[in-house]
Amino acid sequence: MHSRQATLLVALLLATGCSEARKSSPAPATSAAAAEETVKAEPTHAPAVPPPTGRDRPAKVVVDLEVKEVVRELADGVKYTFWTFGGQVPGRFIRVRQGDTVELHLQNHPDNKMPHNIDLHAVTGPGGGAASTFTAPGHQTQFTFRALNSGLYVYHCATAPVGMHVANGMYGLIYVEPTQPLPPVDHEFYVMQGDFYTVGKYREKGLQPFDMQKAIEENATYVVFNGSEGSLIGDNALRAKVGEKIRIFVGNGGPNLISSFHLIGEIFDRVYGEAGTSFSENVQTTVVPPGGAAIVELTVQVPGTYILVDHALFRAFNKGALGMLKVDGPEQKEIYSGREIDSVYLGDKATATGAMQTAAENAAKGALTREDQIAAGRQLFLGTCSPCHQLEGQGVLGAFPPLAKSDFLMADKQRSIGIVLNGKTGPITVNGKELNSVMPPLSQLPDDDIANILTFVRNSWGNTGAAVTRDEVSAVRSSTPRPPGAAR
Numbered sequence: 001m002h003s004r005q006a007t008l009l010v011a012l013l014l015a016t017g018c019s020e021a022r023k024s025s026p027a028p029a030t031s032a033a034a035a036e037e038t039v040k041a042e043p044t045h046a047p048a049v050p051p052p053t054g055r056d057r058p059a060k061v062v063v064d065l066e067v068k069e070v071v072r073e074l075a076d077g078v079k080y081t082f083w084t085f086g087g088q089v090p091g092r093f094i095r096v097r098q099g100d101t102v103e104l105h106l107q108n109h110p111d112n113k114m115p116h117n118i119d120l121h122a123v124t125g126p127g128g129g130a131a132s133t134f135t136a137p138g139h140q141t142q143f144t145f146r147a148l149n150s151g152l153y154v155y156h157c158a159t160a161p162v163g164m165h166v167a168n169g170m171y172g173l174i175y176v177e178p179t180q181p182l183p184p185v186d187h188e189f190y191v192m193q194g195d196f197y198t199v200g201k202y203r204e205k206g207l208q209p210f211d212m213q214k215a216i217e218e219n220a221t222y223v224v225f226n227g228s229e230g231s232l233i234g235d236n237a238l239r240a241k242v243g244e245k246i247r248i249f250v251g252n253g254g255p256n257l258i259s260s261f262h263l264i265g266e267i268f269d270r271v272y273g274e275a276g277t278s279f280s281e282n283v284q285t286t287v288v289p290p291g292g293a294a295i296v297e298l299t300v301q302v303p304g305t306y307i308l309v310d311h312a313l314f315r316a317f318n319k320g321a322l323g324m325l326k327v328d329g330p331e332q333k334e335i336y337s338g339r340e341i342d343s344v345y346l347g348d349k350a351t352a353t354g355a356m357q358t359a360a361e362n363a364a365k366g367a368l369t370r371e372d373q374i375a376a377g378r379q380l381f382l383g384t385c386s387p388c389h390q391l392e393g394q395g396v397l398g399a400f401p402p403l404a405k406s407d408f409l410m411a412d413k414q415r416s417i418g419i420v421l422n423g424k425t426g427p428i429t430v431n432g433k434e435l436n437s438v439m440p441p442l443s444q445l446p447d448d449d450i451a452n453i454l455t456f457v458r459n460s461w462g463n464t465g466a467a468v469t470r471d472e473v474s475a476v477r478s479s480t481p482r483p484p485g486a487a488r
């Protein structure tokens with residue numbers, strides 16, 4: 001006990017006073033036989049990565065991880081009770097060096113309801129630490145391991161029901177630097193994918209409970225990077241400048257889905273596949289399994305917005321697995337010229353999601369205005385309807401009918417709700433022009449999104465009409481059948 005108190009004291013002193021000295025100064029020759037230096041790890045929230053250890057010899061590293069069960073946003077207006085290592089999903093990024101002795105302290109916050117533990121894939125030993133760290137709320141445990149192998153490792157909770165603890169966000173990454181560290185880069189980022197299962201549909205507002213049945217069926221409602229749909233969008237995008245080298249520590253918490261990690265508009269110069277020691281060059285998409293990781297490196301040569309996706313694309317565009325890397329700097333016309341960001345491709349992610357957020361909040365308070373609906377509907381229209389009906393609702397002659405000043409649209413509100421939910425086939429006459437084409441059902445959209453889109457459409461480009469309410473949409477949803485293959 002005494003010696004532990006002493007080392008903790010040393011750790012504290014080192015952490016507060018001598019952080020610079022410990023990075024640069026080589027060990028004095030006389031201390032060769034003395035005890036290892038003790039340092040306190042400073043694990044970071046995603047997308048930040050702790051700086052390199054800067055050490056050329058092993059140390060004892062003390063890591064504190066606090067488990068917190070917190071309600072946070074999973075998507076705009078969608079709340080979820082996450083179980084976390086450190087207050088956010090993914091858990092804090094831990095960085096140590098190969099050969100280090102890691103003393104891990106796991107604290108289970110007294111306000112929590114569940115017992116938790118930790119299994120680190122960087123541990124050599126049964127359970128990866130799980131049995132030693134089983135911790136009731138209001139308690140803390142500790143165990144020590146030697147980081148024998150270098151690499152990037154997932155850690156996660158392994159308390160029964162294990163799948164549920166992981167599905168609620170209990171995972172993170174620990175990086176064990178090799179004794180010959182990777183070359184320095186301009187930016188290191190931490191990105192971790194996870195799949196989530198809610199009782200409500202995708203983007204259905206309010207506090208959403210975990211859905212065990214969907215989890216067992218591997219039928220994810222959300223697939224996201226860094227714990228929420230907006231975590232790497234807009235103001236939260238990763239940032240770099242032209243010419244910079246970037247290293248991304250990519251993890252996948254799962255629990256179920258394999259990630260096909262891809263950055264639209266870039267090629268990875270190097271991928272340390274499965275976060276192992278050897279690398280491949282010139283990779284487009286890399287596989288990151290649940291409970292696995294990869295280290296990807298790239299250089300950004302052309303300014304603009306690059307999109308991180310799980311290239312299983314329904315996850316990117318319909319479940320949230322989409323993030324952004326914004327690169328500033330002078331144009332590089334010889335490498336790439338032309339329009340860089342296609343707002344239709346990005347859908348409602350292209351603009352800030354602020355208007356959708358405001359509409360969701362005001363709807364929850366019962367204070368939703370027609371202006372809120374129009375603003376939110378404009379964003380949703382851009383991503384959902386404009387690829388066919390065009391940005392100004394003008395349509396395309398012979399292919400897509402106009403919504404701007406459409407007599408057909410404005411004649412019957414109920415019918416227009418039904419068209420969005422159930423699609424439309426067969427002959428149709430809009431403003432005197434006949435068409436016989438196919439509009440797919442868009443019943444995967446939540447009722448309030450459909451209400452907002454139609455309110456926007458019915459009040460834009462020369463149309464004026466009453467707002468469409470969520471209740472009107474749900475009434476049509478329950479009174480009309482979906483065509484085969486449509487989402488519920």
Ligand SMILES: [Cu+2]
Binds near residue numbers: 117
């Ligand atoms: Cu847990």
